[in-house]
Amino acid sequence: MIATISRLWRSPRSKSARGTAFATRAEPSVKSDALALPKPPEVLEPHILYPRNLPATFDRVACNLDHLTADQAAALRQRVAESGLHVEDVARELGLTDDNVQQVLAVHGCDIYVDARHFGTPRLLTWEAKVRRSGAAPQVRKVSAQELAVLRQQRGAGQQQDTDLQTLTLARRLIADCAILVASDIHILVREDHTEIQVRIKGDLRTVSAQSMRREEGERLIRAIYTGLATVKAATYNPLDVQDAQIAGDALPGTGLSSVRIVRGPAYPVESGGGFLVARLQYREHHEGALKADAIDAAKRLDLRTPKVPGGEFKLGQMGYTPLQVELISQLLRRPMGVIVVTGPTGSGKTTTLFECTRHQARLFPQKRLITIENPTEYPMDWAIQLTTESERFPEMLRMTLRMDPDAVLLGEIRGVEEAIATLQAAATGHQVLTTLHVTDPFETFSRLVMLDHVRLAMDVIANHTQIIGLIAQRIVPLLCPKCSVTLDKASEPLPDYMLNAMRSWGDLSEVRVRGSGCDHCHGQAIIGQQAVAEVVVTSEQLMQDFIDDGVLAARRNHRRREGSDKPMIAHAMDLVLAGRLCPVDAEGSVDAIPMREHL
Incomplete structure (x- = not known):
């Protein structure tokens, strides 16, 4: 499989037609020109890792890539044999550019890893010279004994070692092709049964479709990049820990x-x-990428496509959200930065709502990266990188996440002051952040944050409509069985007077119903399902100024009076009560006490 992928990412000739010709004859040429490397001294072999066989000599690969003619290839061989110089240097004398040389080396694939204790020893240098005389261009890399052990760990001997060394060649080719296209990032996503590679070019993620990888192949690719290519890294590779490298x-x-x-x-x-690996590519000053023809060839090798879009439709309307609420949330999800907070007690459906929001966002913007930090992960999201962490490591994990080039971040819950500060800082640095908070009223979000730290989270600090852009409050209410629910006059127990008086201020009570005794239709439960009732608040400069000047009560009251604002949750619950779909007792128990309408 890896060998197939490696062929897909070989550098083509200068013209696409020639590249196709090379691809069609690549296999036969590899078979006929295969090069077996000389064995190292027995005492040295435990301390090195090298490919037993190569597809061809350096000069033959250069000839196949149309970088050299047959006569030039012969001259190259003779010049190297006479001078003892490195074949790469002689190739440059014959007119190959640095890019040409790197393309040959990527196909040639002669990487030798040496324990640092044996690097540069006479025995190694003698063997390296013998390898070069055989027609190879070895790239000798110094590694620690631990790193060498990691490279050997899952390989065994013989062909398996060769396969993993091909994975290193694949990794270098991937990075090189992405550099030709001036990509900013490479994302390798290892899923349960497959691996997906995405690259960010000009701000948008694209999926590399030139191949398909199994999960274990993706694991090998990540390990190869970290242990085989990284020059600054931890002493050991730990699959179960987040690690940085360069x-x-x-x-x-x-x-x-x-x-x-x-x-x-x-x-x-x-x-x-x-697992995942995110590589951020940083370029030298004035780097503008490769020539147009090379960029076209690189794009063809990678076969970049728009990431897969989740199926289905935005389901908030089916969950109970009103058309106005769906429209307001859709507006928020299109915003490039800022915090969206979903509020409510435990069991109010906050996580389900966030899941639907992120899935809809992935449909709207499949080229954007979402990273989640949860404890625990509740819904699988194929369109995201999902991380898990303990509460005490939340700020550290969020800081690490921001180095992974996300467009949006989902944080399972704000539990403490450090989490709250980290969330606001993420929004301030240009990210959209979706999270939850345990408060009963959306406007009390600000009071709750101030309570966490009245200095660092003072009202005049957090009341910023460009940072906290939206609040969504939600409850889940039971829906009455239409077969066995009864009108108010037939209720087995009458409603209390205070509730009836408040309900009358909302309108005609003739359609109001309460729970019955249960029937076959509802399996004796008196209810047939559940739905959400919510309130959606899109913050504004005026709302935030009201918070700072007059406090939560005045800010809430003034906002609800503004044109285009959403109604309170209890008002939406009362719409269901007056329609005979929600029992008033359940409305009060699930949402809030029913107030006099004029007092809202």
């Missing part, structure tokens, strides 16, 4: 990169081997 630009010659910053770690589903 690839120095010198390790990727000919790409125009000054460095590649890496974050990798576990992601949902962790128990099935889920």
